[in-house]
Amino acid sequence: MKELQNRILQDGIAVNSDILKVDSFINHQVDPALMLRIGQEFADHFKDRGITKVATIESSGIAPALMTAQCMGIPLIILKKQPSRILNDNLYQTEVTSFTKGTSYELTLSSSFVDESDHVLIIDDFLANGEAATGAIRLLRKAHATVAGIGILIEKSFQPGHEKLVEQGFDVYALARIRRMDTGVIEFLS
Amino acid sequence: MKELQNRILQDGIAVNSDILKVDSFINHQVDPALMLRIGQEFADHFKDRGITKVATIESSGIAPALMTAQCMGIPLIILKKQPSRILNDNLYQTEVTSFTKGTSYELTLSSSFVDESDHVLIIDDFLANGEAATGAIRLLRKAHATVAGIGILIEKSFQPGHEKLVEQGFDVYALARIRRMDTGVIEFLS
Numbered sequence: 519m520k521e522l523q524n525r526i527l528q529d530g531i532a533v534n535s536d537i538l539k540v541d542s543f544i545n546h547q548v549d550p551a552l553m554l555r556i557g558q559e560f561a562d563h564f565k566d567r568g569i570t571k572v573a574t575i576e577s578s579g580i581a582p583a584l585m586t587a588q589c590m591g592i593p594l595i596i597l598k599k600q601p602s603r604i605l606n607d608n609l610y611q612t613e614v615t616s617f618t619k620g621t622s623y624e625l626t627l628s629s630s631f632v633d634e635s636d637h638v639l640i641i642d643d644f645l646a647n648g649e650a651a652t653g654a655i656r657l658l659r660k661a662h663a664t665v666a667g668i669g670i671l672i673e674k675s676f677q678p679g680h681e682k683l684v685e686q687g688f689d690v691y692a693l694a695r696i697r698r699m700d701t702g703v704i705e706f707l708s
Numbered sequence: 709m710k711e712l713q714n715r716i717l718q719d720g721i722a723v724n725s726d727i728l729k730v731d732s733f734i735n736h737q738v739d740p741a742l743m744l745r746i747g748q749e750f751a752d753h754f755k756d757r758g759i760t761k762v763a764t765i766e767s768s769g770i771a772p773a774l775m776t777a778q779c780m781g782i783p784l785i786i787l788k789k790q791p792s793r794i795l796n797d798n799l800y801q802t803e804v805t806s807f808t809k810g811t812s813y814e815l816t817l818s819s820s821f822v823d824e825s826d827h828v829l830i831i832d833d834f835l836a837n838g839e840a841a842t843g844a845i846r847l848l849r850k851a852h853a854t855v856a857g858i859g860i861l862i863e864k865s866f867q868p869g870h871e872k873l874v875e876q877g878f879d880v881y882a883l884a885r886i887r888r889m890d891t892g893v894i895e896f897l898s
Contacts, residue, residue: 550774
């Protein structure tokens with residue numbers, strides 16, 4: 519998506535070869551009009567797949583995921599991060615470890631909102647090693663739902679997340695694919 | 709807002725005299741079309757106040773706040789919860805203690821995104837004791853911004869948050885004001 523790539527070049531800050539700050543329009547300050555056009559782009563790409571729900575991981579994926587759900591006319595499910603396992607028959611949980619951040623959390627989904635009839639589109643802001651997306655997929659499988667696609671705003675294509683997900687047969691659609699970055703330098707794949 | 713009140717009566721679950729579950733349309737599963745109409749309602753109520761930004765506390769206020777910002781054509785600021793104080797010249801922080809949950813966190817705002825020229829509308833899902841809203845106000849004051857109003861989806865009017873904020877001179881607009889609740893019973897003020 520050319521608009522997002524241009525916005526990243528204009529307002530994103532490549533701190534080093536690994537950290538890209540998009541605080542001014544995605545993560546901390548959010549541009550709602552851009553989020554709506556991102557939602558339209560995902561809705562268009564993933565139309566005609568029988569998608570019944572959009573899911574995202576709290577909290578920085580909520581804005582683009584909400585706009586995607588709004589454009590598709592379907593509910594949004596926010597997968598919740600809990601610090602520790604909760605014993606509850608009505609909850610699915612799976613542990614997600616972020617190697618980048620050195621933290622882990624329990625990703626949580628109520629069994630009331632997703633079942634075997636659901637075809638779920640996962641939306642998230644970043645894809646790097648794929649830990650969060652893989653956790654979301656595991657959780658949706660526990661609910662016997664079908665993962666119908668994965669929509670990503672910004673992919674660090676030099677990290678293995680994209681390849682891992684494509685190898686498993688998922689349709690991964692990333693709006694901005696970064697081939698290489700370094701302090702002050704951002705290069706896209708196409 | 710009659711639509712929200714009816715939805716609470718239909719899909720909300722009053723667990724006891726204090727806990728209202730709205731997991732199926734606001735907190736965990738989110739109805740984007742309802743969020744858009746809530747955003748339109750807030751945008752209409754707070755129009756002509758010179759509002760420059762919408763702010764919310766992550767994460768359950770993000771959906772209605774994003775739609776409000778979209779309807780008003782202005783940016784959204786997500787005030788971040790950090791477990792502990794971060795030493796950084798470019799950050800404002802304030803500690804918020806939730807007596808209900810028995811937890812506390814540092815509410816965080818980058819100085820890059822709000823300044824003395826800003827008139828900020830705070831949007832949140834719940835108002836009970838007003839701890840979160842008061843924390844957001846303190847944080848926006850550190851940034852020398854003006855708090856132009858407070859929009860709340862669901863207010864527990866039997867708790868002191870509303871009164872505390874109105875006493876300080878704030879315009880608090882709550883879409884559903886609960887006078888009394890108990891297991892299976894929800895009564896609105898009007």
